[in-house]
Structure formats: C-alpha cells, structure tokens
Amino acid sequence: MSLDAKTVTRIARLARIGLQPEEVETLGKDMGSIIDWVEQLKEVDVTGVDPMIGTGLAKPRLREDRVTDGNCRDKVLSNAPEREGPFYTVPKVVE
Amino acid sequence: MSYRITGSTGEWEIVVGLEVHAQVVSEAKLFSGASAEYGGEPNTHVSLVDAGFPGMLPVLNRECVAQAVRTGLGLEAEINLFSRFDRKNYFYADLPTGYQISQFAHPIIGKGKVLVDLADGSTREIGVTRLHLEQDAGKSIHDQDPTRSFIDLNRAGVALMEIVSEPDIRSPEEAGAYLRKLRQILRYIGTCDGNMEEGSMRADVNVSVRKPGETEYRTRCEIKNVNSIRFVMMAIEVEAQRQIEVWEAGGTVDQETRLFDHVRGETRSLRSKEDAHDYRYFPDPDLLPLVIEQAWVDELKAALPELPEAKRARLEQEYGVSRYESSVLCVEQAIADFYETVARGADARLAANWMLGDFFAALNRTGRSIENSPVSAEGLRELLGLISNSTINGKIAKEVLEDMVETGDSASAIVERKGLRQVTDTGAIESAIREILTANSDKVEEYKGGKDKLFGFFVGQTMKAMKGKGNPALVNETLKKLLSE
Structure with missing residues (x-):
C-alpha cells in the first residue's frame, strides 16, 4: 500500500519536517512498504497477551530526592543557536 | 437546589470536569538531580537531562513517587502497583526533548473521590478519575524582545501530579469547593503547597452544557491553565453562557481548547483546529515500568497525618463544636493545632467562638497568619480562662485581646495594669x-x-x-x- 498525500503531509508537519511537493509521493510509497512489512506481525494471534514493552526482568533504579545536579548554565546554553544573558532565545512564539 | 442557567429556550445544566496540575513538593526534579525549588537565577536549576542533551537518561525520583502515592491515599483512591511512563510528543520552545514524560495508559493512581461542602450545608462526592505523574515544561518569556522569546528551563522537569476529576461538577460553586478541598488535602499531606499565584496549582477546566434530563454529554471545551479558584468559577460561567448561545442559535459547539481572559470576562479559541493535538503517546523506552510494593504503600499510609475529614469529625466529637466551626478550624492544620492548644484546658466551645470571631478578626486586621499570630495559643487560652473564672467579662475581654495584639503582654498582666478586674462586689x-x-x-x-x-x-x-x-x-x-x- 501507499500512504496518501494528506497523511504524509500531516506526519511531516507533526515531526516539523519540511517536504518538497515531489517528495510526498515517494515518501508515501516508502512508508507504505515499511508499514506492510511490519504488518506481517498481524499474522500472529496474540489474543489475550499483554503488549510486551520490555523484558520485565529488571526493576527501575530510583534516585533519592537530593539535589545533585544543576548550576551548570554555561553547559546548558552551550548548544543554543542564540542566547541573551542567562537565557537561550528562539524566534518569538506567540499564541 | 440545582444550578441552572436560563437561556431563550429554557433552562440548561452545566457539566464540568477539572484537570488539576499540582506541583509535587520535592527537593529535586522528577527525573534529574537538579533543584525543584521555585525561582532561582534563570537556567541554573537545570541539568543536562532537563535540557534534553543527547544521551542523557532519566532516573525516577523515589520521593516523587511516594508523594503521588500519599496523595492517592488521601483521595481514597486505588493505588496501582504497576504503572508506566509514556512520551507525549509535541514541539514547543520550552520543551527541549520534544516530548513530555507522562503517564498515559497506566497511571500510578486510579479512581478516588473528594467530598465537598457546599454553602447550603450539603455535601457532594466528586469522583477522581485518575492521578498521574508528569514533567513540567520550562518557561517562555515573550515580553523582553520584539522578535525573540527567552527561555528559562528552571521549571523544566519538575514533578507534577495531574489530578483528573470525573465530569461530576454541576455548578461554579461546586468547582470552587472541589478545588479548595483538593488543595486542603494536598496541603495536609504535604505533597503540594497549593500556591496558585506561584503556579504550583493550576487547572484545566472542561465545560459542556445540556438540557436538564439529558443523559448524554454534549461536546465540551477545555479552558487551559486557569490559575485561581475565582477565575475557574468565572470561566465556567462565561463559557457555559457562550455554549448555550451557540446551541440556541442553532449552531454546534466545536471541541477545542480555549483561553479565559479575566479582564474581558470571555473565553476565546486558543489553537486552530489544523493543529488539533496528536501527541502520539508511546511507552518511554528510557524508563522501565514502575513497580511498587504493597508493603511500601502500607508504610506510607501508616505515616499519613490526620486528614481534613477525619480531623473535622474528631473536633466536633471531642470538643462539642458545630460542623461549621470545625470545618473553619480545619481549613489549615496550623489553625486546628492552634485551636486544640487553646481548647485543651479552656472552655472548648468558648475557644471556638473566640477563634472564629475576635481572634480571626485580629489576624485579618494585622495581616498576620496563624503561624506568626500576634497572640499565642497559650495566651489566648489564658484570656479565655479569665472569662471562665469570672475575672473579666466578655466585653472587657475583647479590649484585653486588642491590647494583647498591640503590646504582646499577657492577658492577666493587662487586666492588672488597667485595673479591668470584674466587679462582683x-x-x-x-x-x-x-x-x-x-x-x-x-x-x-x-x-x-x-x-x-x-x-x-x-x-x-x-x-x-x-x-x-x-x-x-x-x-x-x-x-x-x-x-x-
């Protein structure tokens, strides 16, 4: 199958990826074939089986409630494309 | 007496559910070791985990989990020993990772309830659907520059509890009572300071309207981020009014997110529908499912303080005060503690009377809180003792209290100094x-x-x-x- 142009555009928008019009059709085909491939899994009957999201063997490690990190503003801002004083800045976002 | 709004086609009932975001009281953030303290120099309470640097992994804060469990116990809710964290995906400048870690399919707390007291003396039960843990976002500052927004990540990653109510609320008054009661419970347990001005408690309000007798809900709108109880009540009223006008004009209400403008007293659409939310939740692969032990839950339960309902019932029973008096005294633990200190060794009902009357008036007048009251509990008890043993009468006692507030002298010292001893000769x-x-x-x-x-x-x-x-x-x-x- 092939994903229609509307779906491809929507997914691209949600992921904030800009697409050229000519890319939409190609991507629709590519993504469709990926979905077809994954959908082979539907041939297995998993009625009554909980989705497996991990091995379930390990328990998560928890952290104690202590301040052990932070106060490293220069590092935090080191990757910012733009900054102003103690802040990083972005093009104005207005709701 | 049900709350009704009268439109041109007759009466309407409102249906409201609240999603409250309550900031968890903790030292460190939900998944990092950075400070969760309010304020601080911009971008200093931030670790590289919070800033979404590549390769940084979240590690869950045990105390935040405990706080959620305690809150769940306070809401008489189901505690889920198995819960899980999901990624809620959206792009915003103050969300460095591009997703918020939240709990979608498996929240830590299930169904619970909140009992609310209404002005007419009746009590209603409002259902709680769920409570889950999630991260707060950073803060965008829009007013510092004409073309840019400034970002402060100090809040990013701080633990929040989202507490979702059932659509059980039927009037603005009930919404206000629910929020006050919820805040009271959170403060008693010490899991959220409930400070709405600092944003540590804020509400999303879901509103719809229907004709009395209808069993289905009509389309609802969500009013985002309302930050005071009064505004929640106002927002419900104006939004219900707006929806009634839409229905009565033959239109349909669109499901959408709206913003409450308290200056104009109106709600307006916040986001265009083209951007309708599609969060694409999926289990966070960086975090194993959270499994807690019943024994630990029991331990947390045993250590809970006395909750508002229980305390109120006990004060009524133990001190013979009215339901109204006990509910006022139990608004804050500190007030109830103060009262009990006064009441032990004084006429308990006289004590309630004085606290609700002249004592609270004195606090208001001086702008003090119970914690730094100008008159101590022991001092008030002494004053009441002087009334009970007929040393002074009630009217003189008011004068003595005022003097105590002003000078800090003890009641008996003032009575001697001013020669106020009652004449019984x-x-x-x-x-x-x-x-x-x-x-x-x-x-x-x-x-x-x-x-x-x-x-x-x-x-x-x-x-x-x-x-x-x-x-x-x-x-x-x-x-x-x-x-x-």
Whole structure:
C-alpha cells in the first residue's frame, strides 16, 4: 500500500519536517512498504497477551530526592543557536 | 437546589470536569538531580537531562513517587502497583526533548473521590478519575524582545501530579469547593503547597452544557491553565453562557481548547483546529515500568497525618463544636493545632467562638497568619480562662485581646495594669445603680409605667459608670431588684 498525500503531509508537519511537493509521493510509497512489512506481525494471534514493552526482568533504579545536579548554565546554553544573558532565545512564539 | 442557567429556550445544566496540575513538593526534579525549588537565577536549576542533551537518561525520583502515592491515599483512591511512563510528543520552545514524560495508559493512581461542602450545608462526592505523574515544561518569556522569546528551563522537569476529576461538577460553586478541598488535602499531606499565584496549582477546566434530563454529554471545551479558584468559577460561567448561545442559535459547539481572559470576562479559541493535538503517546523506552510494593504503600499510609475529614469529625466529637466551626478550624492544620492548644484546658466551645470571631478578626486586621499570630495559643487560652473564672467579662475581654495584639503582654498582666478586674462586689454594683436611678428618675417613672425597653438603657448606663467592669449577670439581677422596689 501507499500512504496518501494528506497523511504524509500531516506526519511531516507533526515531526516539523519540511517536504518538497515531489517528495510526498515517494515518501508515501516508502512508508507504505515499511508499514506492510511490519504488518506481517498481524499474522500472529496474540489474543489475550499483554503488549510486551520490555523484558520485565529488571526493576527501575530510583534516585533519592537530593539535589545533585544543576548550576551548570554555561553547559546548558552551550548548544543554543542564540542566547541573551542567562537565557537561550528562539524566534518569538506567540499564541 | 440545582444550578441552572436560563437561556431563550429554557433552562440548561452545566457539566464540568477539572484537570488539576499540582506541583509535587520535592527537593529535586522528577527525573534529574537538579533543584525543584521555585525561582532561582534563570537556567541554573537545570541539568543536562532537563535540557534534553543527547544521551542523557532519566532516573525516577523515589520521593516523587511516594508523594503521588500519599496523595492517592488521601483521595481514597486505588493505588496501582504497576504503572508506566509514556512520551507525549509535541514541539514547543520550552520543551527541549520534544516530548513530555507522562503517564498515559497506566497511571500510578486510579479512581478516588473528594467530598465537598457546599454553602447550603450539603455535601457532594466528586469522583477522581485518575492521578498521574508528569514533567513540567520550562518557561517562555515573550515580553523582553520584539522578535525573540527567552527561555528559562528552571521549571523544566519538575514533578507534577495531574489530578483528573470525573465530569461530576454541576455548578461554579461546586468547582470552587472541589478545588479548595483538593488543595486542603494536598496541603495536609504535604505533597503540594497549593500556591496558585506561584503556579504550583493550576487547572484545566472542561465545560459542556445540556438540557436538564439529558443523559448524554454534549461536546465540551477545555479552558487551559486557569490559575485561581475565582477565575475557574468565572470561566465556567462565561463559557457555559457562550455554549448555550451557540446551541440556541442553532449552531454546534466545536471541541477545542480555549483561553479565559479575566479582564474581558470571555473565553476565546486558543489553537486552530489544523493543529488539533496528536501527541502520539508511546511507552518511554528510557524508563522501565514502575513497580511498587504493597508493603511500601502500607508504610506510607501508616505515616499519613490526620486528614481534613477525619480531623473535622474528631473536633466536633471531642470538643462539642458545630460542623461549621470545625470545618473553619480545619481549613489549615496550623489553625486546628492552634485551636486544640487553646481548647485543651479552656472552655472548648468558648475557644471556638473566640477563634472564629475576635481572634480571626485580629489576624485579618494585622495581616498576620496563624503561624506568626500576634497572640499565642497559650495566651489566648489564658484570656479565655479569665472569662471562665469570672475575672473579666466578655466585653472587657475583647479590649484585653486588642491590647494583647498591640503590646504582646499577657492577658492577666493587662487586666492588672488597667485595673479591668470584674466587679462582683454586690455593694459596689448596688451603689452604682442607685446613682444612675436617681439621676434618671424620669426614666424610672417611664419604666414603671410600662416602657420595658428602658431596662437596656439602665444596664448600659450602669456598665458605663462602672467602666464596663460590672459582672453582667449581677448588674442585671440587682437592677431588676432595685427597679421593682
């Protein structure tokens, strides 16, 4: 199958990826074939089986409630494309 | 008495559910070791985990989990021993990772309830659907520059509890009562400070309307981020009104997110529908499912403080105060503690009376809170003791309290200094009264001629002559006796 142009555009928008019009059709085909491939899994009957999201063997490690990190503003801002004083800045976002 | 709004086609009922975001009281953030403290220099309470640097992994804060469990216990809710964290994906400049870690399919707390007290004395149960843990976002500052927004990540990653109610609320008053009760429970347990001004508690309000008797819900709108109880109540009213007008004009209400503008007293659409939310939740692969032990839950339960409902019932029972008095005294733990300190060793009902009356008035007047009250619980108890053992009367006691607030002196010291001790010497009272009667012989005649109301005048004059220190019962008794001579 092939994903229609509307779906491809929507997914691209949600992921904030800009697409050229000519890319939409190609991507629709590519993504469709990926979905077809994954959908082979539907041939297995998993009625009554909980989705497996991990091995379930390990328990998560928890952290104690202590301040052990932070106060490293220069590092935090080191990757910012733009900054102003103690802040990083972005093009104005207005709701 | 149900709340109804009358439109052009008749009466309407409102249906409201609240999603409350309550900031968890903790030292560090939900998944990092950076400080969760409010304020701080911009971008200093931030670790590289919070800033979404590549390769940084979240590690869950045990205390935040404990706080969620405690809150769940306070809401008499189901505690889920298995829960899981999901990624809620969206792009915003103050969300460095591009997703918020939240709990979608498997929240840590399930169904619970909140009992709310209404003004007419009735009680309603509002269902809680769920409570889950999630991260707060950073803060965008829009007013510093004409073309840019400034970002401060100090809040990013701080633990929040999202507490979702059932659509059980039927009036603005119930919404206000629910929020106040929820805040009271959170404060009692110490899991959220409930400070709406600092944003540590904020509400998303879901509103729809329907005709009384309809069993289905109509389309709802969500009013985002309302930050005071009063505004929540106002927002519900104006949004319900708006929806009624839409329906009555033959239109349909669109499901959308709206913003409440308290200056204009209106709600307006916040996001275009083109951007309708599609969060693409999926289990966060960086975090294993959270599994907690029942034994730990039991331990947390055993260590919970007395909750508002239980405390109120106990005060009524133990001290014989009314339901109204006990609910006012239980608004804050500190007030209830103060009251109990006063009431132990004093007339408990007199104590309630004084706290709700002159004492709270004195706090208001001085702008003090119970924690830094100008009069200590022991001090108030001493004052009440002086009333109970007839050293002073109630009217003088008010004057003494004012002096205590002003000077910080003890009640007995003030009574001695000002010579306020009540006169119980019947001889002194009698001679004072005789003087009044002689000076007002015309009024005495009128009284004897049937003008009973003048009795109050004689009492007043006598008390005035005695500088308010006469024992009221003795003054009344003696007056009656002398007037009938």
